[in-house]
Each structure stands twice: as structure tokens, then as C-alpha cells.
Amino acid sequence: MSSDSNVLDLSEVIAVTPVEKHGGQRNKDGFSDIELTPISCSRFAVHYVEKKRGRVWRPGRVTFKCQDPTVCREWIDRLQERLNQEYLRPRRLLVFVNPFGGKKRGVQIYQQKVAPLFDLARIKADVIVTERAGHAQDLLQELELNKLDGIVCVGGDGMFSEILNGLIVRTQQEAGVDKDWLAAELVRPHLRIGIIPAGSTDAVSYATVGVNDPVTSALHIIIGDCQPLDVSSVHYRSQLLRYNVSFLGYGFYGDVVRDSDLRRWMGPTRYDYSGFKKFCRRKIYEGEVAFLPCADQGSSPYDQIRCTEGCLVCKQAGEKNKPTPFNPSEEPRAVETFGPGGWQRVRGRFIAINAATNSCACKKTPKGVSPAAHLADGCTDLILIHATPRYRFLGHLLKHLTDSDRFNHSFIEVYRVREFKFRPVIIEETEDEQVEDEEAGVLSRRNRRRNTRRNSVWNCDGEIIDQPAVDVKVHCQLIKLFARGIEETKQSSCWPVGCFCA
Numbered sequence: 001m002s003s004d005s006n007v008l009d010l011s012e013v014i015a016v017t018p019v020e021k022h023g024g025q026r027n028k029d030g031f032s033d034i035e036l037t038p039i040s041c042s043r044f045a046v047h048y049v050e051k052k053r054g055r056v057w058r059p060g061r062v063t064f065k066c067q068d069p070t071v072c073r074e075w076i077d078r079l080q081e082r083l084n085q086e087y088l089r090p091r092r093l094l095v096f097v098n099p100f101g102g103k104k105r106g107v108q109i110y111q112q113k114v115a116p117l118f119d120l121a122r123i124k125a126d127v128i129v130t131e132r133a134g135h136a137q138d139l140l141q142e143l144e145l146n147k148l149d150g151i152v153c154v155g156g157d158g159m160f161s162e163i164l165n166g167l168i169v170r171t172q173q174e175a176g177v178d179k180d181w182l183a184a185e186l187v188r189p190h191l192r193i194g195i196i197p198a199g200s201t202d203a204v205s206y207a208t209v210g211v212n213d214p215v216t217s218a219l220h221i222i223i224g225d226c227q228p229l230d231v232s233s234v235h236y237r238s239q240l241l242r243y244n245v246s247f248l249g250y251g252f253y254g255d256v257v258r259d260s261d262l263r264r265w266m267g268p269t270r271y272d273y274s275g276f277k278k279f280c281r282r283k284i285y286e287g288e289v290a291f292l293p294c295a296d297q298g299s300s301p302y303d304q305i306r307c308t309e310g311c312l313v314c315k316q317a318g319e320k321n322k323p324t325p326f327n328p329s330e331e332p333r334a335v336e337t338f339g340p341g342g343w344q345r346v347r348g349r350f351i352a353i354n355a356a357t358n359s360c361a362c363k364k365t366p367k368g369v370s371p372a373a374h375l376a377d378g379c380t381d382l383i384l385i386h387a388t389p390r391y392r393f394l395g396h397l398l399k400h401l402t403d404s405d406r407f408n409h410s411f412i413e414v415y416r417v418r419e420f421k422f423r424p425v426i427i428e429e430t431e432d433e434q435v436e437d438e439e440a441g442v443l444s445r446r447n448r449r450r451n452t453r454r455n456s457v458w459n460c461d462g463e464i465i466d467q468p469a470v471d472v473k474v475h476c477q478l479i480k481l482f483a484r485g486i487e488e489t490k491q492s493s494c495w496p497v498g499c500f501c502a
Ligand SMILES: CCCCCCCCCCCCC/C=C/[C@@H](O)[C@H](COP(=O)(O)O)NC(=O)CCCCCCCCCCCCCCC
Pocket: 156, 157, 158, 159, 199, 200, 201, 202, 203, 246, 247, 253, 256, 257, 271, 272, 275, 276, 279, 360, 362, 364, 365, 369, 394, 397, 398, 400, 401, 459, 460, 461, 462, 463
């Protein structure tokens, strides 16, 4: 409801309920405790999304008084009927709660902040509190999903990654698509995923809603928002390792997540501790990155075009990348040529190799690792941080705390790509010769270095991929979230909400 008028957009109404005669007491979450028997009611309440500062949403409520109870009943039924016609609104959800992530408050967050809203909106939720890592991913291979309107993840990026992988693997299996085939055109799951932030970084939630707030995310789910999202597949020698939706980091960020995983008892601060430790260590990793730049030259990580609600860049990418029906006999369109318009190569000694499939905005870096990255453009921003003295690397890191250009350094290269591969260089103790062994997936350069340098791991949305050589490919708008992208805080967006989801 806009503040200077009394117009209420029906698509942002949560529910309509009869109200008890004496106005009733509201509990701390703003709900009236007593549901009145509808026949005798002369009042009804319209619960709606109230937009607060900083993209925070709260349930608002306005009460209407009718002289005649039948008119009141008529209003309730007609409004309820209209809400039921809003086809994007979920009726039945499967909720996975991670009791272990973040500050270990996933269950309380769901019970106290989300469940009352789902009840108010008459959403039936099947809740599963996970008992171990990978539990949600396993259940998604066997549970009955076709009566559901969506899946909700109560946790952080790692938990979301589990559900994302579980759902995509299940969908390919049912569609007969070989998920291990790098060139395969993946089938899009029809179920949307909602995220209730209850983790440590919650980058996916922050980058798609603009804030990490459980009630705000619950309201986006209730009104049936729909936001397509790119997903990157990570393979090694024709075997799928994992799907990634936000951040892939080798070197610094890989070492941070490997070190911090041993300190989960520290909660979210484990990342700052490990970050400081790995910053001081500043390990350098040699390797070669090959990448296929995105075809649309107009779009670049430097172009300052932010991906917001109704983003045109994503809308055009969606038009260009409409899913073609899967045809096993058809050879995929593989681009293997090197040179202009084809693959490019960069070989070097890196502090970090990062890929941001969306901005990766989060509390640590509100504008994101790559502020101009798009949620659904079919590309990922490949950020190569070459070896450099610590003070210069620190200067780059500090820029994440502000809105300034974090890429404006001679030791940083950034490319907007559709695919990339990384091959580490293993340093071994032998004579100096160069051998390229694609079969082993590594370039082995024999040298007189005293010690073989251990490789880093890939930080894949906070989960560890313990395989340095990877082939990454972006699948445009592979999944859909109950979100609408980063809302413009001032003028309304240029496209009606939900325009993306057919
Ligand atoms: C000196 C301050 C430097 C601030 C640097 C901020 C860099 C922020 C980069 C954030 C990357 C975000 C990408 C998101 C990844 C998440 O998917 C993933 C999993 O999320 P989940 O826990 O919810 O499951 N999260 C992460 O991998 C966390 C990465 C966080 C890295 C923190 C790095 C801190 C660096 C501190 C250096 C301090 C140097 C001080 C020297 C005097």
C-alpha cells in the first residue's frame, strides 16, 4: 500500500479474514488471536504487504466494517476467490529446516516468524527438520513432488545449494537427461524455491530479495513472486561435481571455506577468523583459465548496470535462451574455437579465481562481489586476482565494504563469460620441462621447486569441491525463486511483477 493513497494492490494482499466484534488483541507478530465464526461477523481484515525501509516487508492489516453481516461475508468470499485466482500463489509447500546452520536458530525462525504467516495465507506446509548434511538432497530424490507448488529452504547458502542440487538432479533424471554430460541442455525444474535466511552469509537470499529477513522472504513466497536464476554446472572429466548458483571461488575463498568448515562452532564469525588467517598466509596458485566470453558485448562487469526488479538485460537473455525441447540425437552447440569470438586463455599465478553468477551481495559486501552481475543473464563474472603484495590485495578487499570499483587494480582481470575451465599447475621436483596432460586434467610443469604446492579447493556457494580442475558452464534461468529481484527503492519497476515466469 503506497503511503500517500489508499490503493492496495491485490497481488500484494496476504489474506482476508473475518474479525472478532471487540477488535480482538493482536499478538506480538500482529495477528488477531481469535478467529471469529464468519456468519456473525460485521468486520473483515485485509492483511497486506507493508513495505518498510531497506526493502523490509512486514504484514500490514486494515479492518473494514459492514452494517450488514451478509455483505461482510460477500466481501470476504469475493476477495478470497480473487486471491485463489492469482495462479502464482503457492498452496502447498515442502519446507526443509536446517537446525545446524548459521546461529543454529533455523527451527525457531521458522516456527516464530514464518509458520504463522503461512497459516494466515492458508498455505499447507510439510516441514522436515534435517538430521544430517545431505539429508535434504537425498529426500528430494525420493519424495513425491508433483502435488507441491514449491520448496522452501530455511538455512543459508549451503542448505540452499543442497536443495538446488537435489531438485535439479531429480529433474534431469526424470527427463532422461545425462547430468554428467557437460554439453547437455538441462531441463528446468517447474517448482520454485523459496529461501528463509537462517545461515551465516545468506548471499542468495540477499542478492535476490535485497535483504536478509525471514518475514520479508516469507511474504515474497506467500504472494507468489517469481524470479528466474542462472545456475552454473561444475564438471570434471565428464562427471558432474555440483550445481552452483552464486559464488565459486578457488584460492583465497576456497582456503577460507576449507579452514572455516573446521570452526562451525564459531558460527558466522568463523569466516572473519579464517579470512584473516588466509589473508596473512596469502598462498599463490599457478594455473590456466580458459573462458568463453558472453556473446552480448554490450553487457560487462564494468558497466554499472545493476540487476534490479524487471531487469531488461535478464529479460532479453531469457528471450534468447528459451529452452529448446531436449533431443538426445541432436549434437549440442559447442564452441571450441580459440581466438576472437571464441575461447580465450589466461595463465598465471593467482591469489584467487572467483566466479560470481549473480552479484553475491551479502552483509559482508552489500553491493556484491561483482555489483553489475545479473541474476538471470546466462553469464557469470570471472574475476582473476593475480599474485600481488598483501597491502594491494587488502585494498581490493576493503573496497567490498563500499560501493567503489573493486576491479580497478592492475592485478585484477574480470570477464563476463558463459563457460570457463581451470587447470592447476602441479609443481613437482624434477627437471625443467613442460608437459600438457589433458587426460589427467592438469598441466604438469616439472621444476626444481623444493615442495609440491598443495592445491586449493573450490568454494561452491559455501560448500567445498575438493577437485581443482573444473569445467564450468552457465545455464541461463535454469531455476525460479519466490523472489522478484532487487526492488527499486524509489520509482516503481518498469515491468509488471511475475512477467518472467511463463
Ligand atoms: C578487511 C575487510 C575485508 C572485507 C572483505 C569482504 C569480502 C566479502 C566477500 C564475500 C563473498 C561472498 C560470497 C558468498 C559465499 C557464500 O555462498 C558462502 C556460503 O554462505 P553460507 O555460510 O550462508 O552457507 N560464504 C562464504 O564463502 C563466506 C566467504 C566470506 C569470506 C570472508 C573474507 C573476509 C576477509 C577478511 C580479511 C581480513 C584482512 C584484515 C587484514 C588486516
